[in-house]
Amino acid sequence: MTFIPTLCSVCRARDESIMHLFRDCYWARQVWAGMNLDVVHENLTENVFCWLNNVFTLLHDGSLILFILTSYWIWSNRNKVVFELLCENPSASVIGIRKWHDHLVGLDQIAIQRNRLVQSYPVKWQPPDPGFxxxxxxxxxxxxxxxxxxxxxxxxxxxxxxxxxxxxxxxxxxxxxxxxxxxxxxxxxxxxxxxxxxxxxxxxxxxxxxxxxxxxxxxxxxxxxxxxxxxxxxxxxxxxxxxxxxxxxxxxxxxxxxxxxxxxxxxxxxxxxxxxxxxxxxxxxxxxxxx
Ligand SMILES: [Zn+2]
The missing domain is CATH 3.30.420.10 (Ribonuclease H-like superfamily/Ribonuclease H)
Known part of the structure; x- marks a missing residue:
């Protein structure tokens, strides 16, 4: 089977590969820069597993979540281009990712507060087993x-x-x-x-x-x-x-x-x-x- 390269749907300048789409594409580079995640471009290997291994080693907790959200956003934008012929402005994407991140952190905080509340309650009555x-x-x-x-x-x-x-x-x-x-x-x-x-x-x-x-x-x-x-x-x-x-x-x-x-x-x-x-x-x- 012959591999037929197709142009990147977003920039139409290079062949589309995983590394191009998520890391090297001009559009993706602008988004990563806006997210201040420079480590993404520290290792320019073409092997996606080596690249991810490097990123996961260097990023922790909050920045790792930002990396995952940004990757998902890049993929979503690519699909928008393919199926809806719409390409988002990179600056708008950066704002959108940060809002999404803040929303998830907010939900996480709510979950933490809820768990604290439950734990601070005295032990309460528990129902009997089914049938009892x-x-x-x-x-x-x-x-x-x-x-x-x-x-x-x-x-x-x-x-x-x-x-x-x-x-x-x-x-x-x-x-x-x-x-x-x-x-x-x-x-x-x-x-x-x-x-x-x-x-x-x-x-x-x-x-x-x-x-x-x-x-x-x-x-x-x-x-x-x-x-x-x-x-x-x-x-x-x-x-x-x-x-x-x-x-x-x-x-x-x-x-x-x-x-x-x-x-x-x-x-x-x-x-x-x-x-x-x-x-x-x-x-x-x-x-x-x-x-
Ligand atoms: Zn591209």
């Missing part, structure tokens, strides 16, 4: 009443409340025992809803570790912990998970409500406003940051 419901539980000591209270909330994967319950536990129980009672309430709520696949989540690491342990509990309230574990076997699938307090905020808030208004509800409609705000916050975070 998540029940968060928490216990709190109400000092004014010398009383432990509990809060449990069942939500589906979209963050919608399936049910919630809150109220008082017995007096004089230690925090660990109160947490175990709250975990038991979580399983009772799941039973009352007829759920079969559940993930139970609390913010007491010691209790969650104990519930995940398949052996009998040796803790101060081992009987209760073992009873909770026994109850979990009644489900098709039931697992216990630890979450930081910020990811367990709804259950925690329920457990801190005035104990005199103990209640159970089966949607978010009857939830106190202070709790409802946290439910909505979790749902907003799900949509905005986990999609």
């Amino acid at each position: 419901a998540k029940i968060n539980f928490a216990a709190s000591f109400i000092y004014g009443a010398s009383l432990n209270c509990f809060g449990v909330v069942a939500r589906n994967r979209a963050g919608f409340v399936l049910a919630a319950e809150w109220g008082k536990l017995g007096p004089d129980e230690d925090a660990y025992h109160a947490e175990a009672c709250a975990a038991n309430k979580a399983l009772e709520l799941a039973c009352s809803l007829g759920l079969q696949n559940v993930q139970i989540e609390g913010d007491c690491l010691r209790l969650i570790t104990e519930l995940q342990n398949t052996c009998s509990s040796a803790t101060s309230c081992g009987v209760l912990v073992d009873a909770v574990k026994e109850k979990s076997t009644l489900f098709d699938a039931c697992s216990f998970h630890f979450a930081k307090r910020s990811a367990n905020a709804v259950a925690d808030c329920l457990s801190r409500l005035d104990y005199s208004i103990s209640s159970k509800c089966f949607s978010d409609v009857s939830l106190p406003v202070v709790v409802l705000d946290l439910v909505h916050l979790d749902a907003i975070f799900l949509v905005k940051f986990t999609v």
